[in-house]
Amino acid sequence: MDRYSRQILFKKIGESGQKEIGKKHAIILGVGALGTHTSETLARAGIRKLQIIDRDYVEMSNLQRQHLFTEEDAIKKWPKAEAAKNRLQQINSDVEIEAIVAQADEVLLERIIEDVDLLIDGTDNFETRFLMNDIAHKYDIPYIFGSCVGTFGMAFTIIPGETPCLQCLLKKLPLQGQTCDTVGIIAPTVQMVTAHQSAEALKILSGNRKAVRKTFVSFDLWENEYVSLKADALKSKDCLTCGEDCTFPFLQADSNMKVAVLCGRDTVQIRPVDGVPILLEQLADRWRSAGFEVGGNPFLLSIVKEGTRVVFFKDGRALVHGTKNPDEARKIYHSLIG
Amino acid sequence: MDRYSRQILFKKIGESGQKEIGKKHAIILGVGALGTHTSETLARAGIRKLQIIDRDYVEMSNLQRQHLFTEEDAIKKWPKAEAAKNRLQQINSDVEIEAIVAQADEVLLERIIEDVDLLIDGTDNFETRFLMNDIAHKYDIPYIFGSCVGTFGMAFTIIPGETPCLQCLLKKLPLQGQTCDTVGIIAPTVQMVTAHQSAEALKILSGNRKAVRKTFVSFDLWENEYVSLKADALKSKDCLTCGEDCTFPFLQADSNMKVAVLCGRDTVQIRPVDGVPILLEQLADRWRSAGFEVGGNPFLLSIVKEGTRVVFFKDGRALVHGTKNPDEARKIYHSLIG
Amino acid sequence: MNKILLFAQLKEQAGSNTLALDVSGKTVKELRDYLESETDLGSLTGIMIAINEEFATDETIINAEDVIALIPPVSGG
Amino acid sequence: MNKILLFAQLKEQAGSNTLALDVSGKTVKELRDYLESETDLGSLTGIMIAINEEFATDETIINAEDVIALIPPVSGG
Numbered sequence: 001m002d003r004y005s006r007q008i009l010f011k012k013i014g015e016s017g018q019k020e021i022g023k024k025h026a027i028i029l030g031v032g033a034l035g036t037h038t039s040e041t042l043a044r045a046g047i048r049k050l051q052i053i054d055r056d057y058v059e060m061s062n063l064q065r066q067h068l069f070t071e072e073d074a075i076k077k078w079p080k081a082e083a084a085k086n087r088l089q090q091i092n093s094d095v096e097i098e099a100i101v102a103q104a105d106e107v108l109l110e111r112i113i114e115d116v117d118l119l120i121d122g123t124d125n126f127e128t129r130f131l132m133n134d135i136a137h138k139y140d141i142p143y144i145f146g147s148c149v150g151t152f153g154m155a156f157t158i159i160p161g162e163t164p165c166l167q168c169l170l171k172k173l174p175l176q177g178q179t180c181d182t183v184g185i186i187a188p189t190v191q192m193v194t195a196h197q198s199a200e201a202l203k204i205l206s207g208n209r210k211a212v213r214k215t216f217v218s219f220d221l222w223e224n225e226y227v228s229l230k231a232d233a234l235k236s237k238d239c240l241t242c243g244e245d246c247t248f249p250f251l252q253a254d255s256n257m258k259v260a261v262l263c264g265r266d267t268v269q270i271r272p273v274d275g276v277p278i279l280l281e282q283l284a285d286r287w288r289s290a291g292f293e294v295g296g297n298p299f300l301l302s303i304v305k306e307g308t309r310v311v312f313f314k315d316g317r318a319l320v321h322g323t324k325n326p327d328e329a330r331k332i333y334h335s336l337i338g
Numbered sequence: 339m340d341r342y343s344r345q346i347l348f349k350k351i352g353e354s355g356q357k358e359i360g361k362k363h364a365i366i367l368g369v370g371a372l373g374t375h376t377s378e379t380l381a382r383a384g385i386r387k388l389q390i391i392d393r394d395y396v397e398m399s400n401l402q403r404q405h406l407f408t409e410e411d412a413i414k415k416w417p418k419a420e421a422a423k424n425r426l427q428q429i430n431s432d433v434e435i436e437a438i439v440a441q442a443d444e445v446l447l448e449r450i451i452e453d454v455d456l457l458i459d460g461t462d463n464f465e466t467r468f469l470m471n472d473i474a475h476k477y478d479i480p481y482i483f484g485s486c487v488g489t490f491g492m493a494f495t496i497i498p499g500e501t502p503c504l505q506c507l508l509k510k511l512p513l514q515g516q517t518c519d520t521v522g523i524i525a526p527t528v529q530m531v532t533a534h535q536s537a538e539a540l541k542i543l544s545g546n547r548k549a550v551r552k553t554f555v556s557f558d559l560w561e562n563e564y565v566s567l568k569a570d571a572l573k574s575k576d577c578l579t580c581g582e583d584c585t586f587p588f589l590q591a592d593s594n595m596k597v598a599v600l601c602g603r604d605t606v607q608i609r610p611v612d613g614v615p616i617l618l619e620q621l622a623d624r625w626r627s628a629g630f631e632v633g634g635n636p637f638l639l640s641i642v643k644e645g646t647r648v649v650f651f652k653d654g655r656a657l658v659h660g661t662k663n664p665d666e667a668r669k670i671y672h673s674l675i676g
Numbered sequence: 677m678n679k680i681l682l683f684a685q686l687k688e689q690a691g692s693n694t695l696a697l698d699v700s701g702k703t704v705k706e707l708r709d710y711l712e713s714e715t716d717l718g719s720l721t722g723i724m725i726a727i728n729e730e731f732a733t734d735e736t737i738i739n740a741e742d743v744i745a746l747i748p749p750v751s752g753g
Numbered sequence: 754m755n756k757i758l759l760f761a762q763l764k765e766q767a768g769s770n771t772l773a774l775d776v777s778g779k780t781v782k783e784l785r786d787y788l789e790s791e792t793d794l795g796s797l798t799g800i801m802i803a804i805n806e807e808f809a810t811d812e813t814i815i816n817a818e819d820v821i822a823l824i825p826p827v828s829g830g
Contacts, residue, residue: 003398009522010488012560034830041525044402060341063429064382067405070428090408091401124830149829150348151537152761169808170826174799178762180829184347187379188537191529199489199526199559213562216808218760218824221537222350223770224551226564227758227822230807372753462753487752490684507731508749512722516685518752531753554731556683556747561693565681565745568730 017206024205025049026118031084035122036067037194043088049096054080055103065187079299106251109135119143133166134248146193149178151222155196164235165242259326268329271317278316355544362543363387364456369422373460374405375532381426387434392418393441403525417637444589447473457481471504472586484531487516489560493534502573503580597664606667609655616654681745705734723748758822782811
């Protein structure tokens with residue numbers, strides 16, 4: 001019995017739709033709550049290739065809603081993209097999976113975007129979403145937006161040249177809204193968003209563009225509310241992402257070190273733009289001989305300095321925990337890595 | 339950081355709701371598509387105890403939509419309940435999980451129903467659902483119904499004494515409707531049902547009975563349809579399950595061997611009612627010495643006789659593959675096991 | 677005129693997602709009989725019927741403009 | 754009278770899931786200003802506004818009985 005037999009039996013997909021899915025390549029940007037769910041569904045569905053991008057590592061507080069990860073992943077602080085890849089390959093060894101442990105910036109996306117059929121939103125911030133929105137339109141690739149918090153969620157499928165884009169809908173980068181780290185979230189909310197994202201993904205990947213949902217879905221699972229909203233009126237000719245004179249403003253790179261306070265996490269991320277790889281083993285040796293306690297794994301180093309925990313990744317990026325002060329974080333970063 | 343911190347941050351649950359969840363015990367009946375999803379969500383959410391019941395073993399064609407399972411589980415033909423338990427314990431070792439590899443009949447349910455706070459529907463047939471519906475009302479336990487096929491699904495939360503029950507809604511055991519084995523299914527359909535089932539489960543388990551959805555939800559993800567239907571008018575005083583003179587008709591046991599043709603699977607299941615355990619090793623030896631090819635694992639034996647594959651479980655139950663003829667199946671069964 | 681929303685296999689049997697029929701004045705039971713004899717929907721035994729987002733008993737009378745939904749139970753899971 | 758459906762944090766800020774206000778005749782932009790000054794909803798910058806299940810631009814004029822939904826973008830994922 002073919003492993004995809006039940007999907008092929010669904011006649012809107014059928015043999016021909018299954019063949020199409022088996023030729024397709026998607027990028028899932030962020031493998032936290034949303035991205036672990038959509039990547040599992042697409043791997044099980046028999047997509048040809050998945051690139052999964054995440055800058056973070058697994059923590060115990062992720063396990064409540066982030067599929068694919070186990071307690072062991074959290075104890076080892078395994079990078080999310082690598083931990084997800086391990087599990088996805090156990091689920092379907094035929095799918096080509098590339099784990100990318102990095103911040104998804106314009107440089108990275110421009111490098112890997114060739115030959116991509118679909119972009120799926122698994123991120124937790126609108127800066128990255130606006131970047132995806134720009135990339136999607138520059139390269140004419142469908143982009144499936146999703147976000148959620150508490151028991152409230154939303155999903156919308158953006159088809160360049162047809163639907164309004166994320167900038168048309170939101171105009172500008174939203175002021176900080178609610179995040180999972182400030183008001184919490186329950187796992188079914190995630191699943192409701194990803195059920196919609198994955199259904200739209202399977203329509204697009206199987207060649208059923210006409211079946212794609214044209215409305216913006218929003219729901220509250222606690223309040224038992226579900227709305228499906230037409231969005232056409234918001235499509236703007238003047239939009240800088242999808243309008244007549246588009247400039248893709250979120251693809252214009254800065255040239256400095258990027259420092260970001262991670263919302264609600266009491267953590268600052270520091271990231272050199274060119275991302276010269278750092279040599280973790282060499283650094284670990286140096287720090288240990290200086291008397292520091294150093295932990296980690298082949299993908300990252302964890303060090304405690306003056307009560308502050310800092311985690312370094314191979315691309316030179318660091319997470320400075322226990323602070324929201326960028327300058328303080330910069331100082332600790334520089335004191336450790338020069 | 340507490341592993342449930344994001345769920346506790348959601349203030350309708352909070353510290354007190356999380357404590358409640360951590361005291362609760364649910365039965366998930368069937369760990370196929372629906373049951374693997376809901377059991378994963380409740381294990382991640384920190385429930386105290388899950389009993390997961392399934393009579394079947396993992397096959398390759400399950401992997402497209404049944405979470406928790408891997409290619410290795412399918413190759414080993416691991417029983418679904420045991421394979422699910424393995425994975426669930428890697429996800430959350432604090433949850434007490436009991437895997438029950440058996441047909442869920444009235445005898446089994448009556449034996450394990452004590453101290454149960456919630457029944458969740460993960461089954462693929464209405465005979466078992468009507469049994470759950472009766473048990474739920476006999477012991478005053480909420481029962482969360484769900485079913486799906488193709489891109490169409492439905493969910494409804496049944497609270498004994500408040501809502502109509504499954505018999506009120508359906509009147510009698512439905513004539514064979516569509517099944518996943520006849521019209522297929524895609525995984526997002528499952529996730530849409532389980533997002534609803536799991537959200538209701540978390541409301542009930544965290545002590546938020548008032549938030550429970552009162553409507554029957556039905557949707558089609560391909561057609562982008564979603565309806566939420568009031569059901570109160572169907573509650574019947576004459577209902578044999580939840581009415582004034584209830585007799586729980588589906589708890590009246592037969593006393594004979596039960597033989598069932600499994601819908602669309604070209605398989606007959608044969609099951610002795612009293613379920614005297616059979617000794618698999620002894621049988622395997624006997625069959626091998628008679629020249630049969632015998633495979634299996636600690637939970638089941640697989641044997642090919644005259645081109646027909648038969649799989650035996652410890653409780654004396656057998657699946658006879660390659661036939662829909664109960665008599666033929668019975669004959670092969672008896673020829674092997676006496 | 678009444679709009680009748682069809683779900684699951686009923687869509688295929690009707691060749692459409694909805695029907696537009698004037699069935700006002702009929703009870704739900706009469707609606708069942710009428711649809712079975714006058715359309716391609718086939719047997720409606722066991723099909724759940726809702727009127728204006730509310731499940732209805734066999735005795736409920738349909739009004740003009742009522743929106744009707746036919747929900748077949750499916751057994752997959 | 755217009756029914757205004759509130760989502761996410763707006764429910765808490767209003768202490769209710771819906772508001773009932775007569776805002777007919779106003780444009781969506783005027784609605785924003787009005788709600789910001791006359792209710793506890795706080796800043797509505799960046800909040801998406803739909804009328805009768807359709808997102809509306811700032812210039813759209815609200816009619817009597819229109820149902821309005823206020824959808825705040827949330828960033829979690």
